[in-house]
Amino acid sequence: MGGRETDVVLLDENGIRSDGRKVNETRKVTIKVGVLKNADGSAYIEFGGNKILAGVFGPRDVHPKHMSNPDTGILRVRYHMEPFSVSERKNPAPSRREIEISKVLKEALEPAVILEKFPRTAIDVYLEVLQADGGTRCAALDAASVALADAGIPMRDMVCSCAAGKAADALILDVNNEEDQAGQADMPIGYMPNLGKITLLQLDGVLTTDEFKKCIELGLEGCKQVYEIQKNALREKYFSSGDNN
Amino acid sequence: MSNSVLPGDKIAIMEEYEAGNNACADGHIVRATVIGQSEIDKKERVVNVKNNKPISIPEKGDIVIGTVEAVMGSMIAVLINYINSKPVKSQVECICATRSLRKKNVALVKDLVKLKIIGHLNGAIHATIQDPGLGVLFTKCRKCGMDVKPMRDIIKCVECGWTDDRKLSSDFLKSDFLKVRE
Numbered sequence: 001m002g003g004r005e006t007d008v009v010l011l012d013e014n015g016i017r018s019d020g021r022k023v024n025e026t027r028k029v030t031i032k033v034g035v036l037k038n039a040d041g042s043a044y045i046e047f048g049g050n051k052i053l054a055g056v057f058g059p060r061d062v063h064p065k066h067m068s069n070p071d072t073g074i075l076r077v078r079y080h081m082e083p084f085s086v087s088e089r090k091n092p093a094p095s096r097r098e099i100e101i102s103k104v105l106k107e108a109l110e111p112a113v114i115l116e117k118f119p120r121t122a123i124d125v126y127l128e129v130l131q132a133d134g135g136t137r138c139a140a141l142d143a144a145s146v147a148l149a150d151a152g153i154p155m156r157d158m159v160c161s162c163a164a165g166k167a168a169d170a171l172i173l174d175v176n177n178e179e180d181q182a183g184q185a186d187m188p189i190g191y192m193p194n195l196g197k198i199t200l201l202q203l204d205g206v207l208t209t210d211e212f213k214k215c216i217e218l219g220l221e222g223c224k225q226v227y228e229i230q231k232n233a234l235r236e237k238y239f240s241s242g243d244n245n
Numbered sequence: 246m247s248n249s250v251l252p253g254d255k256i257a258i259m260e261e262y263e264a265g266n267n268a269c270a271d272g273h274i275v276r277a278t279v280i281g282q283s284e285i286d287k288k289e290r291v292v293n294v295k296n297n298k299p300i301s302i303p304e305k306g307d308i309v310i311g312t313v314e315a316v317m318g319s320m321i322a323v324l325i326n327y328i329n330s331k332p333v334k335s336q337v338e339c340i341c342a343t344r345s346l347r348k349k350n351v352a353l354v355k356d357l358v359k360l361k362i363i364g365h366l367n368g369a370i371h372a373t374i375q376d377p378g379l380g381v382l383f384t385k386c387r388k389c390g391m392d393v394k395p396m397r398d399i400i401k402c403v404e405c406g407w408t409d410d411r412k413l414s415s416d417f418l419k420s421d422f423l424k425v426r427e
Contacts, residue, residue, distance in 0.1 A: 041298075059302050061336035070368035112252075114269065114278060118302055119368035121337060149252050152298035154278035156269055157253030194253035195271060231251055238280050238297055239249045 008178050011168035018178055019048075026162060026174040026222050031143070031233035033150050039126075041151025043233070045143040048176060049133025054143035056151040059121035073118035077106040079140055081129040101137050108141055108161070108190040108200035114154040123153060134177030135163050138188050141200065146230050150237070157192035158230055159199055162222030164189065164215045166207060171215055173222045185211075189219035193227045250277035250294060257285065257292040265293035301333035303362045303370060309339065310382065313356045319344040321352055323360060323372065339370035346375070349410040357383040359414050380414035394418075 008018050015023055027048030036042035039055035062068035079102040083092050094102075105127070113123065125147065127140040141161040148155060165175040167183030175186045185205025191198055198216075207215055250256055256268060257275040264270045265286065267279045277283060281297045303309050303325060310330075311323040320342050325333060341360055343351040351374065352358050359379050360372035374380055386393050386402035387409060393400040395417055401408045 040301075059300060059335060059337075061338070119365070121302065121335070149280055150298070152279055152296055152300045154267060154269075155252040156271065156276065156278065158251065192253070194255070194276065234251055234280060235249070 008182060009168075010179055010182060011170050011172075015170070017167075017172065017176075019176055021174075023170055023172045024218060024221070026225055027176065029142075029226060029229045031146055031229055033146055033233050033237040039147070039151075041147045041149070041153070043143045043146035043150060045139050045146075047135060047139035047142065048174070049131060050129070050136050050139040051131040052136065052139050052143050053128045053130060054140065054147040055126045055128075056123065056144075056147040056153065057126075058123035058151070059118040059153070060124070062120065062122040068120045068122070070119055071116070073115040073121045073123060075106055075110055075113055075115060075123050075125070077102050077109065077125045077127065077144065079105055079127045079129070079137070081132060081136070085129045085132045101140075104200060104202065105137060105141055105144060109144060109148070109159055111197065111199050112145070112155045112157055112159045112192055113148060114156060117154060123148070123151075132177070134180040135175060135188070137161075137200075138163050138190075141190050142226055142230060146233060149234055157194045157197075158227060159190050159192055160223045160227040160230055161188065161190040161200060162219055162226050163187060164219035164222065166205060166211065166215070171211060171218055173218050185215070187215050187219060189216065189223060191220055191223040191227075193224055248283045249281075250283045251280055252276075252278055254283075256283040256294065262286075262290050262292040265289075265291035267294035267296050268292055301328065301335035302337060303328045303339070305362055305364050307362045308359065308379075309362060309372065310357065310359050311339070313352045313354050313358055314338060316350075316352065316354055321358075321374075323358055325370075337370065339372045341372040341374050343374065343412075346412055348412055351412045352381050353384065353387060353411075355385075356381050356411070359416065374412055378415050380412040380417070382414050382416055383418065384411060 030046045032044045035044045036055050041056040043054045045052050083089050125144050129136050138161040145159040163175045164187050166185040167179040185207050187203045190200025254277045259273045264275045277294045279296045281294045283294050285292050309325045310327040311325040314324045315322040363373050388407040389405045391404035
């Protein structure tokens with residue numbers, strides 16, 4: 001059911017996936033904080049084969065002025081894939097997909113960021129995908145959240161993100177590129193772990209109601225694992241003297 | 246008592262302490278909103294978080310130095326260049342009422358002025374220029390563009406002798422903020 005025809009064995013008889021992971025295992029995630037000197041806040045994430053750089057500027061004056069809101073600040077997110085981020089050169093102009101992902105990431109971050117404190121200003125989040133390997137929007141959201149915290153922007157909670165999905169008729173955590181292409185469903189989830197609120201939920205594919213519920217539970221488990229890594233990355237930069245609460 | 250906290254961390258419960266600076270209420274829980282140190286004020290029953298990385302928007306009580314961008318009948322708009330002597334890139338503006346000052350020109354466009362932030366109201370940052378230490382730090386002759394010197398509470402051009410009105414700061418021409426223009 002669903003998915004593109006492929007020779008790759010997505011799940012073997014032992015329940016091991018094509019990249020050697022178990023069904024409920026995420027790829028290796030590493031996050032570095034404060035990697036850009038000129039940005040107010042920044043982060044670099046390696047989420048499996050994904051390599052993404054996030055830079056945050058602001059709060060700052062809004063240009064063009066008519067975009068400013070006298071009651072609240074505005075959040076602007078630009079998700080962009082480098083021409084060399086995929087195997088075939090990508091046109092650097094913003095594609096429909098990038099525009100859509102920029103929009104959903106903005107809407108995923110907005111519930112967390114306290115914009116009301118900064119009326120008539122803008123917070124700009126720039127996300128550059130240096131290398132893509134499936135699940136870039138989740139990895140970009142993780143990096144954006146860390147970069148916002150690094151910029152000192154007040155947030156109700158961090159936003160962590162991880163995808164769950166279905167491949168070879170099994171529910172899997174953290175869908176990679178092969179599983180995304182040949183699998184049956186992909187469900188990116190954005191989550192505020194302390195508030196227990198989902199800020200991003202998309203589904204590409206078909207799931208039964210029962211599978212949908214299990215998929216969300218699986219995805220939230222992945223989000224919580226990523227949240228621990230985000231916290232450790234921030235603590236390493238800010239409280240590395242050992243004072244990490 | 247202080248603890249290292251990250252955004253979203255629980256720092257108190259509402260029954261004991263209210264959310265102060267850089268903290269927010271989430272039902273009965275008080276959470277940190279920034280990375281920093283939580284500080285409990287047992288006297289005021291408030292929990293605050295000291296931000297490890299302050300943002301470049303001035304708060305009430307901050308002293309700012311900026312460039313006058315617009316002069317209106319009863320107020321001036323100032324582009325903020327420094328907050329508490331630290332340069333900022335945010336390019337935000339504040340407005341300062343000049344109605345109560347009995348001067349023809351409190352400041353003119355492109356003058357460097359020192360102001361004190363009095364609050365945020367209706368989406369605008371409001372400042373005052375009334376203290377003796379506040380006012381114009383640097384200006385030029387409006388007629389010939391040459392240097393001026395202070396004469397009591399007015400200024401006089403060293404070249405053409407034109408005299409003009411300004412609300413001068415006690416630091417007028419004394420500070421090194423002339424570099425701001427360069």
